[in-house]
Amino acid sequence: DGGIxxxxxxxxxxxxxxxxxxxxxxxxxxxxxxxxxxxxxxLRLIYYSQIVNDFQKGDIAEGYxxxxxxxxxxxxxxxxxxxxxxxxxxxxxxxxxRDSPLHFGNGTRLTVT
Amino acid sequence: QQQVKQSPQSLIVQKxxxxxxxxxxxxxxxxxxxxxxxxxxxxxxxLIAIRPDVSEKKEGRFTISFNKSAKQFSLHIMDSQPGDSAxxxxxxxxxGSARQLTFGSGTQLTVLx
Numbered sequence: 639d640g641g642i643x644x645x646x647x648x649x650x651x652x653x654x655x656x657x658x659x660x661x662x663x664x665x666x667x668x669x670x671x672x673x674x675x676x677x678x679x680x681l682r683l684i685y686y687s688q689i690v691n692d693f694q695k696g697d698i699a700e701g702y703x704x705x706x707x708x709x710x711x712x713x714x715x716x717x718x719x720x721x722x723x724x725x726x727x728x729x730x731x732x733x734x735x736r737d738s739p740l741h742f743g744n745g746t747r748l749t750v751t
Numbered sequence: 752q753q754q755v756k757q758s759p760q761s762l763i764v765q766k767x768x769x770x771x772x773x774x775x776x777x778x779x780x781x782x783x784x785x786x787x788x789x790x791x792x793x794x795x796x797x798l799i800a801i802r803p804d805v806s807e808k809k810e811g812r813f814t815i816s817f818n819k820s821a822k823q824f825s826l827h828i829m830d831s832q833p834g835d836s837a838x839x840x841x842x843x844x845x846x847g848s849a850r851q852l853t854f855g856s857g858t859q860l861t862v863l864x
Contacts, residue, residue: 642794673854678760680840680854681795696851728794739785740852742794 642743644729649748659714659746661729669732670712674698674725687712716748723750755843757855764862770828772858774841781843786826789838831862
Protein backbone atom coordinates (compact mmCIF):
# COMPACT_ATOMS: atom_id res chain seq x y z
CA ASP A 639 0.00 0.00 0.00
CA GLY A 640 1.26 3.45 -0.86
CA GLY A 641 1.35 6.00 1.87
CA ILE A 642 3.26 8.14 4.29
CA UNK A 643 4.94 6.63 7.32
CA UNK A 644 5.77 8.77 10.31
CA UNK A 645 7.74 7.32 13.15
CA UNK A 646 7.62 7.04 16.03
CA UNK A 647 3.98 7.67 16.91
CA UNK A 648 4.91 8.98 20.37
CA UNK A 649 8.21 10.60 21.31
CA UNK A 650 9.39 11.87 24.66
CA UNK A 651 12.43 14.07 25.15
CA UNK A 652 14.03 16.17 27.81
CA UNK A 653 14.24 19.89 27.35
CA UNK A 654 17.47 20.96 25.67
CA UNK A 655 17.77 17.88 23.46
CA UNK A 656 17.42 17.88 19.71
CA UNK A 657 15.04 15.28 18.30
CA UNK A 658 14.44 14.07 14.74
CA UNK A 659 11.06 12.99 13.44
CA UNK A 660 10.99 10.60 10.52
CA UNK A 661 8.77 10.90 7.44
CA UNK A 662 8.93 8.44 4.55
CA UNK A 663 6.61 8.25 1.52
CA UNK A 664 6.32 5.67 -1.24
CA UNK A 665 3.83 7.62 -3.32
CA UNK A 666 6.49 9.04 -5.62
CA UNK A 667 5.30 12.53 -4.72
CA UNK A 668 7.54 15.50 -5.45
CA UNK A 669 6.48 17.84 -2.67
CA UNK A 670 6.64 17.16 1.04
CA UNK A 671 5.49 19.24 3.99
CA UNK A 672 5.76 19.42 7.76
CA UNK A 673 2.88 20.85 9.79
CA UNK A 674 2.50 21.42 13.48
CA UNK A 675 -0.93 20.93 15.05
CA UNK A 676 -1.90 22.52 18.36
CA UNK A 677 -5.39 22.50 19.89
CA UNK A 678 -7.49 25.37 18.55
CA UNK A 679 -4.81 26.54 16.11
CA UNK A 680 -5.25 24.31 13.13
CA LEU A 681 -2.28 23.21 11.08
CA ARG A 682 0.66 25.53 10.73
CA LEU A 683 3.32 25.03 8.09
CA ILE A 684 6.87 24.52 9.36
CA TYR A 685 8.86 23.65 6.23
CA TYR A 686 8.17 22.35 2.75
CA SER A 687 10.18 20.89 -0.08
CA GLN A 688 9.21 20.75 -3.73
CA ILE A 689 12.26 18.86 -5.01
CA VAL A 690 15.21 16.92 -3.63
CA ASN A 691 17.94 19.04 -2.03
CA ASP A 692 15.68 22.08 -1.84
CA PHE A 693 13.33 23.29 0.89
CA GLN A 694 11.70 26.50 2.08
CA LYS A 695 10.62 27.87 5.43
CA GLY A 696 6.97 27.93 6.28
CA ASP A 697 5.19 30.18 8.73
CA ILE A 698 6.79 28.82 11.92
CA ALA A 699 10.26 27.54 10.92
CA GLU A 700 12.18 28.97 13.88
CA GLY A 701 13.69 26.22 16.01
CA TYR A 702 13.26 23.56 13.32
CA UNK A 703 15.45 22.17 10.56
CA UNK A 704 14.89 19.74 7.69
CA UNK A 705 16.74 17.91 4.96
CA UNK A 706 15.63 16.41 1.65
CA UNK A 707 18.43 14.14 0.45
CA UNK A 708 16.04 11.60 -1.07
CA UNK A 709 12.67 12.03 -2.74
CA UNK A 710 11.11 9.56 -0.32
CA UNK A 711 12.36 11.09 2.92
CA UNK A 712 11.87 14.44 4.66
CA UNK A 713 13.04 14.28 8.29
CA UNK A 714 12.30 17.12 10.69
CA UNK A 715 14.65 18.05 13.53
CA UNK A 716 13.20 19.88 16.47
CA UNK A 717 16.10 21.75 18.01
CA UNK A 718 16.60 22.98 21.54
CA UNK A 719 15.97 26.48 20.18
CA UNK A 720 12.28 25.70 19.67
CA UNK A 721 10.66 27.30 22.72
CA UNK A 722 7.48 25.26 22.83
CA UNK A 723 8.15 21.96 21.04
CA UNK A 724 5.40 19.82 22.58
CA UNK A 725 2.87 19.28 19.78
CA UNK A 726 1.45 16.89 17.21
CA UNK A 727 3.57 16.91 14.05
CA UNK A 728 2.15 15.96 10.68
CA UNK A 729 4.04 15.16 7.51
CA UNK A 730 2.33 15.40 4.12
CA UNK A 731 3.16 14.87 0.49
CA UNK A 732 1.70 16.01 -2.80
CA UNK A 733 2.20 15.09 -6.45
CA UNK A 734 3.66 17.50 -8.97
CA UNK A 735 0.12 18.63 -9.83
CA ARG A 736 -0.44 21.20 -7.10
CA ASP A 737 -4.20 20.88 -7.47
CA SER A 738 -4.01 17.34 -6.11
CA PRO A 739 -4.81 16.87 -2.43
CA LEU A 740 -2.25 16.59 0.30
CA HIS A 741 -1.69 13.09 1.66
CA PHE A 742 -0.96 13.09 5.38
CA GLY A 743 0.83 10.64 7.61
CA ASN A 744 -0.65 9.69 10.98
CA GLY A 745 1.55 12.06 12.88
CA THR A 746 4.08 12.01 15.71
CA ARG A 747 3.13 13.32 19.11
CA LEU A 748 6.19 14.90 20.68
CA THR A 749 6.30 15.64 24.38
CA VAL A 750 9.21 17.61 25.79
CA THR A 751 9.57 17.91 29.56
CA GLN B 752 -4.47 38.36 4.34
CA GLN B 753 -3.47 34.71 4.63
CA GLN B 754 -5.81 33.83 7.46
CA VAL B 755 -8.79 31.52 7.20
CA LYS B 756 -11.23 31.94 10.07
CA GLN B 757 -13.28 28.89 11.02
CA SER B 758 -16.27 28.56 13.33
CA PRO B 759 -17.53 27.09 15.54
CA GLN B 760 -14.62 25.58 17.46
CA SER B 761 -16.82 22.72 18.58
CA LEU B 762 -20.21 21.42 17.54
CA ILE B 763 -22.56 18.84 19.02
CA VAL B 764 -25.33 17.47 16.82
CA GLN B 765 -27.91 14.76 17.27
CA LYS B 766 -27.83 11.77 14.93
CA UNK B 767 -29.77 12.61 11.78
CA UNK B 768 -29.28 16.34 12.20
CA UNK B 769 -27.44 18.81 9.98
CA UNK B 770 -23.92 19.91 10.90
CA UNK B 771 -22.78 23.27 9.56
CA UNK B 772 -19.23 24.60 9.75
CA UNK B 773 -18.32 28.04 8.42
CA UNK B 774 -15.12 29.56 7.11
CA UNK B 775 -14.21 33.07 5.97
CA UNK B 776 -11.15 34.38 4.17
CA UNK B 777 -9.65 37.71 3.13
CA UNK B 778 -7.19 36.84 0.40
CA UNK B 779 -9.00 37.28 -2.92
CA UNK B 780 -6.26 35.29 -4.66
CA UNK B 781 -7.50 32.08 -3.02
CA UNK B 782 -9.05 29.86 -5.67
CA UNK B 783 -9.13 26.39 -4.12
CA UNK B 784 -11.08 25.53 -0.97
CA UNK B 785 -10.77 21.99 0.42
CA UNK B 786 -12.18 20.49 3.58
CA UNK B 787 -10.19 17.91 5.50
CA UNK B 788 -11.52 15.39 8.03
CA UNK B 789 -9.34 14.13 10.87
CA UNK B 790 -10.06 11.28 13.26
CA UNK B 791 -8.25 11.08 16.62
CA UNK B 792 -4.66 9.90 16.28
CA UNK B 793 -4.77 10.08 12.48
CA UNK B 794 -3.69 12.54 9.84
CA UNK B 795 -6.27 14.66 8.03
CA UNK B 796 -7.77 13.34 4.80
CA UNK B 797 -9.41 15.29 2.00
CA LEU B 798 -13.18 15.20 2.29
CA ILE B 799 -14.41 17.52 -0.45
CA ALA B 800 -13.14 20.58 -2.29
CA ILE B 801 -14.56 23.44 -4.33
CA ARG B 802 -13.35 26.12 -6.72
CA PRO B 803 -14.94 29.58 -6.88
CA ASP B 804 -16.49 29.03 -10.31
CA VAL B 805 -19.34 27.11 -8.65
CA SER B 806 -21.51 28.04 -5.67
CA GLU B 807 -22.14 24.54 -4.40
CA LYS B 808 -20.64 21.07 -4.58
CA LYS B 809 -22.24 17.94 -3.19
CA GLU B 810 -20.72 14.54 -2.53
CA GLY B 811 -23.07 12.18 -0.77
CA ARG B 812 -24.11 13.71 2.55
CA PHE B 813 -21.42 16.40 2.35
CA THR B 814 -22.01 19.75 0.64
CA ILE B 815 -19.78 22.79 0.29
CA SER B 816 -21.54 26.11 -0.21
CA PHE B 817 -19.42 28.96 -1.54
CA ASN B 818 -20.19 32.68 -1.50
CA LYS B 819 -17.52 34.49 -3.46
CA SER B 820 -18.79 38.02 -2.80
CA ALA B 821 -18.89 37.44 0.95
CA LYS B 822 -15.62 35.48 0.87
CA GLN B 823 -17.20 32.70 2.85
CA PHE B 824 -17.64 28.97 2.42
CA SER B 825 -19.27 26.33 4.55
CA LEU B 826 -19.51 22.59 4.97
CA HIS B 827 -22.92 21.02 5.49
CA ILE B 828 -23.20 17.43 6.69
CA MET B 829 -26.70 16.11 6.13
CA ASP B 830 -28.12 13.23 8.20
CA SER B 831 -25.11 13.40 10.53
CA GLN B 832 -23.95 10.06 11.91
CA PRO B 833 -21.86 9.14 14.97
CA GLY B 834 -19.16 7.99 12.54
CA ASP B 835 -18.88 11.59 11.33
CA SER B 836 -17.51 12.60 14.73
CA ALA B 837 -14.12 14.05 13.91
CA UNK B 838 -12.25 17.33 13.56
CA UNK B 839 -12.91 19.23 10.34
CA UNK B 840 -10.55 21.76 8.83
CA UNK B 841 -11.29 24.17 6.05
CA UNK B 842 -8.38 25.38 3.98
CA UNK B 843 -7.60 27.65 1.07
CA UNK B 844 -4.81 28.14 -1.41
CA UNK B 845 -3.91 30.43 -4.27
CA UNK B 846 -2.62 29.38 -7.65
CA GLY B 847 1.12 29.65 -7.68
CA SER B 848 4.30 27.67 -7.73
CA ALA B 849 3.85 26.22 -4.26
CA ARG B 850 0.08 26.34 -3.77
CA GLN B 851 0.47 26.17 -0.01
CA LEU B 852 -2.67 25.52 1.97
CA THR B 853 -3.74 27.89 4.72
CA PHE B 854 -5.83 25.98 7.25
CA GLY B 855 -8.63 27.12 9.52
CA SER B 856 -8.38 26.41 13.23
CA GLY B 857 -10.60 23.32 13.09
CA THR B 858 -14.02 22.28 14.35
CA GLN B 859 -14.48 19.31 16.62
CA LEU B 860 -17.78 17.68 15.64
CA THR B 861 -19.55 15.25 17.97
CA VAL B 862 -22.62 13.45 16.69
CA LEU B 863 -24.65 11.96 19.50
CA UNK B 864 -26.30 8.57 18.91
